[in-house]
Amino acid sequence: MPKKQEQFSTSQLDQLHTEGAGYDVLRYISLPELLGAEANTLLYFMGRNLARKFTINDLEDLIAIYDKLGWGKLELVKEKKKELLFHLMADAIVLRFQASFTADFRLEAGFLAEAIQNLNGIECECIEEINKRIHQVEFRIVYTQ
Numbered sequence: 001m002p003k004k005q006e007q008f009s010t011s012q013l014d015q016l017h018t019e020g021a022g023y024d025v026l027r028y029i030s031l032p033e034l035l036g037a038e039a040n041t042l043l044y045f046m047g048r049n050l051a052r053k054f055t056i057n058d059l060e061d062l063i064a065i066y067d068k069l070g071w072g073k074l075e076l077v078k079e080k081k082k083e084l085l086f087h088l089m090a091d092a093i094v095l096r097f098q099a100s101f102t103a104d105f106r107l108e109a110g111f112l113a114e115a116i117q118n119l120n121g122i123e124c125e126c127i128e129e130i131n132k133r134i135h136q137v138e139f140r141i142v143y144t145q
Helices: 010-015 023-052 061-066 091-098 106-120
Strands: 073-079 083-089 124-131 136-143
Touching: 023 083, 023 106, 083 091, 083 106, 106 124, 106 136
Parallel strands: none
Antiparallel strands: 073 083, 083 136, 124 136
């Protein structure tokens, strides 16, 4: 029998207080090294799994979680029948693009895919595209059903 997962609310994120480069060191240096060649795939599924641990009732909750986790300002910019288009922007993203390590957004993409799937009840995947010129990450949610 599977263990019941504890759910976290967005208000519980207010109890977390960290600053500095510690997150980036773990996220962009240590984790990829630890996960090896499969890092991109594993980070995506880690994001999906993480999204299952949060109570996300609507798009506003999702946007608040991205903000509180320090991932950036998430914005829904286009909605079509079979896909959604989001932009992610933040000063922290600009700094990550300027850093000497490679920044990716697979964890964030997986989180977004699972959250949207749970909100809309339709299976989906997320593809991210990085635009360093305008310091923006584009997430394309594609419904697979």
